[in-house]
Amino acid sequence: MERPISRLPKAHLHLHFTGSMRHPTLVDLAERSGVHLPNALVTDWPPRLRATDERGWFRFQRLYDIARSVLRTPESIYRLVREAAEDDRAAGAGWTEIQVDxxxxxxxxxGLTATLELVLDAVRAAEQATGLRMGVMVAANRTRHPLDAKALARLAAQFAGRGVVSFGLSNDERRGRALDFEGAFRIARRAGLLSTPHGGELQGPRSVRECLDDLAADRVGHGVRAVEDPYLVERIATQGVTLEVCPTSNVGLGVVNRLEQVPLRRLFDAGAPIALGTDDPLLFGPRLAEQYRIAREVFGFTDPELAELARMSIRGSGAPDWLKKELLGGVDDWLAAPPEEEPGAGGGARVAEEPHGSAPGGTDPA
Structure with a gap:
């Protein structure tokens, strides 16, 4: 008997736009738009991936690109955001930041402005339909020119306070050093946006350190390889930089071979703030509640520790202060309640324990 994870208030801070899509929705939209999906996105879903080499990353990107190509109408955008909100609300989230390039x-x-306006309108509609509060992270692509990132930062700054809460940097961190994008992040920070670049996933501690030094990161997407440098972990803990840790993504992309190798427990015990995320559930399977179940079942997190994980996600979010206060109070209430049976502990998606090369299949992926 344990407290239901689905009733633990939490924030979801690492969720890519196309990657948030439900698998049946992908199949349905592909049929409607005449897009042929490879077996890895149909009968062999979720695909088995390994992106730790350039060829593997290309295959991952191809799958993401194919999935993104079914989003051709405003209705498909509204549907994707509403369903992502429904899934996160069912997992107990009170705040979600969805990431889009x-x-x-x-x-x-x-064009760019019309696209962002459409996404923001879809977010507002999803909030009204589900009761989940949401923000948008505009993310630049580190494989493109830094001037493109500056253009996106200016666009994000225009909508700061109107739904955009953070500015990110995604894609293969082996291409494009953080310093190249310092100008874009300076623009975003001046507008009051959180600095939320990816780092420390496919590269080691230096990648995380550059996010801190060059981009003044408030959060780091993934960041798990910071564990290789104890002094860096201590700095992360001291500065209160939140790491968006996505366990099933780390296995799916071959960052580690097995779930128990994700350094979640080591980072938590070292005092690093952590926000559990899903990254791209369309490609990896499990969604938000399952990440907390992994913390409980694989890493032995107690209910007080799960509550602290939830608090960390809320504190590291771009949610308004009043909502943070409300959600933190809800975490205390959850912990004060007696344990009970988890209602419908779902998930059930396959996690690749020993990932290998994917079938072929981006602009804003993990």
Whole structure:
């Protein structure tokens, strides 16, 4: 008998736009738009991936690109965001930041500004339909020119306070050093946006250190390889930089071979703030509640420790202060309640314990 994870208030801070799509929705939209999906996205779903080498990352990107290509109408955007909100609400989330690079969708929706406006309107509609509060992270692509990132930062700054809460940097961190994008992040920070670049996933501690030094990161997407440098972990803990740890993604992309190798417990015990995330559940399977179940069942997190994970995610979010206070109070209430049976502990998605090369299949992936 344990407290239900689905009733633990939490924030979801690492969720990519196309990657948030439900698998049946992908199949349905592909049929409607005449997009042929490879077996890895149909009968062999979720795909088995390994992106620790350049070829593997290319295959991962191909799958993401194919999935993104089904998002061709405003209705598909509204559907994706509403369903992502429904899934996170069912997992107990009170706040979700969905991450999007508008340039990956602008060709279908009349340019960057119109695309971001559409996403923000879909977010507002999803909030009204589900009761989940949401923010948008505009993310630049580190494989593109830094001037493109500056353009996105200016766009994000225009919508600061109107739904955009953070500015990120995604894609293969082996291409494009953090310093190249310092100008874009300076623009975003001046607008009051959180600095939330990816780092420490496919590269080691230096990648995380550069996010801190060059981009003044408030959060780091993934960041798990910071564990290789105890002094860096101590700095992360001291500065209160939140690491967006996505266990099933780390296995799916071959960062580690097995779930128990994710350094979640080591980072937590060292005092690093952690926000559990899903990254791309469309490609990896398990969603938000399952990440907390992994913390409980694989890493032995007690209910007080799960509550602290939830608190860390809330504190590290771009949610308004009043909502943070409300959610933190809800965490205390959850912990004060007696344990009970988890209602419908779902998930059930396959996690690759020994990932290998994917079948072929991006602009704003993990």
């Amino acid at each position: 508008p340039s990956g969708y602008a060709g279908h929706f009349d």
